Amino acid sequence: MTIVEKILARASGLPSVKAGDVVEPKVDLAMSHENAALVINQFLEIYQGTPLPPKIWDPSRVAVIFDHRVPAESSKTASNQKKVRDFVGVQGVGKFHDIRGDVGGICHQILPENGYVRPGYVVVGTDSHTTSHGALGAFAFGIGATEMATVWALGSVLNVEVPTTIKVVVKGRFKKFVGPKDLILHLIGKISAQGANFKVLEFHGETISKMSTSGRLVLCNMSVEAGATAGIVPADEETARYLREEAGVTGPIEPVLPDADAAYESVIEINVSKLQPQIACPHTVDNVKPIDQVAGKRVNQIVIGSCTNGRLDDLAIAAKILKGQKVAQGTRMLIFPASAKIFRQALGKGYVGVFMQAGAVVMNSGCGPCLGIHEGALGDGEAALSTTNRNFKGRMGNPNSEVYLCSPAVAAASAITGVITNPRKK
Amino acid sequence: MPTVVFKVGDDVSTDVIYPGRYMATVLPTETPQFAFADEAAFNAKLKAKQIPPGSILLGGKNFGCGSSREQAVSCLKGPELIIVARDFARIFLQNGINLGLRMIVCPDIEAAEGDELELSVDALVNKTSGRQFKIEPMPRSRQVIIDAGGLIAYTRTRLQQAVV
Numbered sequence: 227m228t229i230v231e232k233i234l235a236r237a238s239g240l241p242s243v244k245a246g247d248v249v250e251p252k253v254d255l256a257m258s259h260e261n262a263a264l265v266i267n268q269f270l271e272i273y274q275g276t277p278l279p280p281k282i283w284d285p286s287r288v289a290v291i292f293d294h295r296v297p298a299e300s301s302k303t304a305s306n307q308k309k310v311r312d313f314v315g316v317q318g319v320g321k322f323h324d325i326r327g328d329v330g331g332i333c334h335q336i337l338p339e340n341g342y343v344r345p346g347y348v349v350v351g352t353d354s355h356t357t358s359h360g361a362l363g364a365f366a367f368g369i370g371a372t373e374m375a376t377v378w379a380l381g382s383v384l385n386v387e388v389p390t391t392i393k394v395v396v397k398g399r400f401k402k403f404v405g406p407k408d409l410i411l412h413l414i415g416k417i418s419a420q421g422a423n424f425k426v427l428e429f430h431g432e433t434i435s436k437m438s439t440s441g442r443l444v445l446c447n448m449s450v451e452a453g454a455t456a457g458i459v460p461a462d463e464e465t466a467r468y469l470r471e472e473a474g475v476t477g478p479i480e481p482v483l484p485d486a487d488a489a490y491e492s493v494i495e496i497n498v499s500k501l502q503p504q505i506a507c508p509h510t511v512d513n514v515k516p517i518d519q520v521a522g523k524r525v526n527q528i529v530i531g532s533c534t535n536g537r538l539d540d541l542a543i544a545a546k547i548l549k550g551q552k553v554a555q556g557t558r559m560l561i562f563p564a565s566a567k568i569f570r571q572a573l574g575k576g577y578v579g580v581f582m583q584a585g586a587v588v589m590n591s592g593c594g595p596c597l598g599i600h601e602g603a604l605g606d607g608e609a610a611l612s613t614t615n616r617n618f619k620g621r622m623g624n625p626n627s628e629v630y631l632c633s634p635a636v637a638a639a640s641a642i643t644g645v646i647t648n649p650r651k652k
Numbered sequence: 653m654p655t656v657v658f659k660v661g662d663d664v665s666t667d668v669i670y671p672g673r674y675m676a677t678v679l680p681t682e683t684p685q686f687a688f689a690d691e692a693a694f695n696a697k698l699k700a701k702q703i704p705p706g707s708i709l710l711g712g713k714n715f716g717c718g719s720s721r722e723q724a725v726s727c728l729k730g731p732e733l734i735i736v737a738r739d740f741a742r743i744f745l746q747n748g749i750n751l752g753l754r755m756i757v758c759p760d761i762e763a764a765e766g767d768e769l770e771l772s773v774d775a776l777v778n779k780t781s782g783r784q785f786k787i788e789p790m791p792r793s794r795q796v797i798i799d800a801g802g803l804i805a806y807t808r809t810r811l812q813q814a815v816v
Contacts, residue, residue, distance in 0.1 A: 248792075248793040260676075261675075261721070261722075263678055264678040267678070267679075268804060272804055272807050272808050272811065273808075273811075274808075275808075276811065276812060278811065278815060300676060302677070303676045306676060353719075353720055354718060354719050354720045354743060368720040369720060369743065370720050370721075370722040370725070370743060370746060370747035370750060370751075371678075371720075371722045372722060372751060372802075373747070373750055375803075375804070375807070376803055376807040379807055379811055380807065380810060380814065384797070384803075384806070384807070385793045385794055385797065387791060387793040419663050419717060420662075420663070420714040420717075420739075423714065423741060423742055424742050453741060453742065455742055512663075597667075597672040597675075597719075598672050598673055599672050599673055599676075616665075616667070616718060618665040618667040618668060618718060619665075619667065619668055620667050620668060620671050620672075621667050621672070623672070623673055625671075
């Protein structure tokens with residue numbers, strides 16, 4: 227069995243499953259953000275006309291994290307957040323992260339850094355980038371609000387078809403200023419935005435073994451941009467190190483690994499030794515080009531942050547490049563750490579000072595400009611270069627603008643010049 | 653007979669179907685006003701209720717890719733559009749089934765705006781061009797949810813069975 231087949235078999239109480247089987251796995255962790263407001267509506271509707279009181283099956287397994295519109299940009303959002311806050315209080319939801327400078331942040335950073343996700347877990351979230359948590363060897367996938375209401379009621383996901391798995395084997399050493407973001411953009415460009423629809427991407431190879439959990443989170447986060455149900459990395463020593471040292475996990479860690487004779491739909495081999503920085507050009511994430519084909523493109527806004535690339539190592543590389551430099555006139559730079567914890571770490575290491583002295587605006591942790599809801603919108607005809615995960619038309623709040631996606635190193639180097647710049651050629 | 657009222661290309665994302673800046677609106681009664689908000693002509697017709705219920709929105713491949721936002725489904729279900737596409741992105745397809753949106757997977761469909769399409773269980777005939785196209789069945793794993801009239805009704809049944 228593949229990792230996902232093994233996880234689904236265990237969670238469904240079956241000795242084995244294979245791709246195509248229909249199962250009803252028990253959920254280990256169910257995450258929502260502000261869209262819990264809609265989940266609540268659907269959840270209460272399930273109980274309409276029944277004598278049963280609406281009660282979450284296991285509030286300790288539910289996480290609610292405010293990140294999409296923090297602090298609230300409108301009275302409507304604030305009222306929705308209030309409704310969710312009241313509900314999680316009444317239901318006793320165990321993992322609630324409000325808008326705070328101590329425990330707040332983006333949901334896909336909060337879950338790993340608090341040790342909420344473990345290898346072998348079934349994790350569902352009302353957010354497509356829930357795929358991120360495959361970085362810790364869990365089967366994690368995005369669902370809609372109504373599906374989450376079912377999970378809250380029953381504790382299982384109903385009628386899950388066991389997905390097929392594509393094995394991705396990655397070899398070679400990254401060149402300087404090339405890393406996980408370039409690898410995943412390259413892969414998406416290669417297999418297309420539909421290339422893994424309804425499938426799992428399972429990452430293997432020496433490059434993955436040597437990669438930090440932060441890098442693995444980038445790969446799994448963006449697996450959904452190839453349509454994947456989930457991305458997953460087999461749990462190993464690095465997973466255990468991350469969970470023990472960075473996430474403070476003390477309980478047992480039980481990796482679920484694929485069998486040697488696991489059945490894969492296909493195998494993709496990639497050697498990163500010669501990979502150059504990659505750019506996803508407007509308006510699809512699979513419109514990927516090596517940086518030299520788009521270098522020199524004028525950009526009005528640089529964004530570093532998000533659940534994809536807002537962690538400490540991302541900020542470290544940006545600070546290294548920006549130290550003593552200035553953001554180009556006519557270009558604005560927005561930096562938003564993925565969590566309050568990372569923000570505090572970046573303060574301690576002096577990165578925030580470097581960014582501000584360079585002219586960047588450092589914003590509170592949250593989804594920020596990534597989805598163009600309440601800050602960092604683009605003007606008509608403007609272009610952004612961003613370490614986020616999507617460049618769909620209108621994504622950064624304006625359909626008459628463009629978004630290019632890149633790594634933190636490319637974003638930082640380009641902030642200094644005001645044009646898309648290869649950090650390897652500076 | 654259902655008419656194609658709006659045709660879009662491949663990889664149409666939920667950011668295009670329901671832009672992120674309207675996500676604070678969640679009620680299915682309120683989301684239709686923002687359907688394809690940045691496609692001014694189509695959105696205006698929807699808002700003016702000039703699109704007859706049962707009209708066809710024709711998508712390409714990977715319709716509904718991107719975010720899991722359910723507003724992208726409820727905004728199309730409100731005006732009772734039928735979505736015909738070459739295929740759908742996973743989360744959108746599941747959300748559509750869960751909410752009872754009418755969706756048809758037609759891998760080889762060729763049609764233009766204004767064409768009339770005759771729908772049956774396993775085939776679609778473009779009456780304007782005279783060509784017939786095969787319809788793919790919905791995932792069998794989800795048929796019970798379709799038959800129950802959506803996931804809320806199905807969950808309610810399951811919940812009551814679990815208690816008994």
